[in-house]
Amino acid sequence: MTRMPARKRIALVAHDAMKPALVAWAARNREALARHELYGTGTTGGRVAEGTGLDVTRLKSGPLGGDQQLGAMIAEGNLDVLIFFSDPLTAMPHDVDVKALLRISTLEQVVIACNAATADFVVASDMLDAEYTPQKDEAAHSG
Numbered sequence: 001m002t003r004m005p006a007r008k009r010i011a012l013v014a015h016d017a018m019k020p021a022l023v024a025w026a027a028r029n030r031e032a033l034a035r036h037e038l039y040g041t042g043t044t045g046g047r048v049a050e051g052t053g054l055d056v057t058r059l060k061s062g063p064l065g066g067d068q069q070l071g072a073m074i075a076e077g078n079l080d081v082l083i084f085f086s087d088p089l090t091a092m093p094h095d096v097d098v099k100a101l102l103r104i105s106t107l108e109q110v111v112i113a114c115n116a117a118t119a120d121f122v123v124a125s126d127m128l129d130a131e132y133t134p135q136k137d138e139a140a141h142s143g
């Protein structure tokens with residue numbers, strides 16, 4: 001199980017209808033986010049950087065492979081937190097990529113927030129700025 005460093009690697013992702021909500025959330029939490037290393041899928045990363053002035057490393061756009069790039073980072077142990085404002089009301093052409101991203105995040109004990117309420121809890125948590133290693137025994141699949 002990978003140890004999560006105090007400076008977390010955080011991905012910011014939002015589907016189109018949720019982008020304004022994510023930019024607003026990031027602006028409200030700008031100070032906390034600035035202490036960490038930020039990544040984003042192409043369009044989301046651009047919008048967040050533009051709307052907040054935060055430094056965001058941009059990957060490909062989600063439908064063009066960005067979700068899969070994040071999945072690869074997670075599989076390699078290179079991402080700690082996924083803030084993903086997914087759209088619960090719209091069908092996506094890359095739905096399988098979204099599902100794969102959430103699956104590998106779950107498997108690898110990535111901290112996942114899919115809405116602003118949960119993202120607020122993550123930012124409010126003492127653990128965001130602390131070193132953290134998920135407990136192997138508690139996290140393991142028993143099958």
Ligand SMILES: O=C(CO)COP(=O)(O)O
Nearest residue numbers: 041042043044061062063
């Ligand atoms: O589609 C996405 C996540 O599934 C997000 O991609 P964009 O940030 O490029 O819009």
